[in-house]
Amino acid sequence: MLCLQICYDGDIPDFKKLTKARQVCPCSLQKGVNDIDDKKLLKELNKILTLEHGHLGMYKNYQDYQDKEIRRAFRRFMEIEIEHINKIKNIFRNLGGIYSPLIESGDIIGNLLGITVNFINDQEVLKTYSFIENKAHEGYMNFVAKLEKDNEPRNNFIAEMVAANMFEAKLMHLWLEDKLRNG
Numbered sequence: 001m002l003c004l005q006i007c008y009d010g011d012i013p014d015f016k017k018l019t020k021a022r023q024v025c026p027c028s029l030q031k032g033v034n035d036i037d038d039k040k041l042l043k044e045l046n047k048i049l050t051l052e053h054g055h056l057g058m059y060k061n062y063q064d065y066q067d068k069e070i071r072r073a074f075r076r077f078m079e080i081e082i083e084h085i086n087k088i089k090n091i092f093r094n095l096g097g098i099y100s101p102l103i104e105s106g107d108i109i110g111n112l113l114g115i116t117v118n119f120i121n122d123q124e125v126l127k128t129y130s131f132i133e134n135k136a137h138e139g140y141m142n143f144v145a146k147l148e149k150d151n152e153p154r155n156n157f158i159a160e161m162v163a164a165n166m167f168e169a170k171l172m173h174l175w176l177e178d179k180l181r182n183g
């Protein structure tokens with residue numbers, strides 16, 4: 001109990017309650033003595049965090065585009081990706097886990113998804129990014145489904161938190177598809 005108070009001081013109260021209910025010591029996660037599910041959860045979150053960094057890389061050069069609509073959309077998408085990263089980091093902090101991106105730099109998306117982004121024209125960029133956001137949505141859907149199936153209040157709570165990222169990946173995918181079709 002003392003351990004929970006130290007680790008969760010000042011963090012999200014609901015989360016604290018849920019984790020307490022499950023009798024999980026967050027410090028034990030760091031010491032690697034927790035059950036396999038928690039390890040898997042942290043591993044999965046780390047992969048998601050790495051991908052989110054890749055998504056941020058897609059949009060951060062929004063100023064380079066001639067098309068004003070693309071510039072505006074990508075600027076906002078960049079902000080959304082920053083929010084996604086912060087949300088995942090927040091979950092990590094509340095779990096007492098330590099995050100480290102799987103790939104530190106370079107072409108994260110290319111390395112993880114085996115994709116080469118062709119920046120020769122806007123159409124190719126839109127097509128590739130649309131594919132990537134759709135993949136992100138699919139990935140989140142599977143992750144959320146897994147967490148919900150688990151039937152644990154803590155995991156259901158995490159599912160609700162990441163579901164927002166899932167929804168926004170879908171929105172970005174739909175915008176990119178619309179832009180591809182209608183210019």
Ligand SMILES: [Fe+2]
Nearest residue numbers: 052055081084
């Ligand atoms: Fe994202």
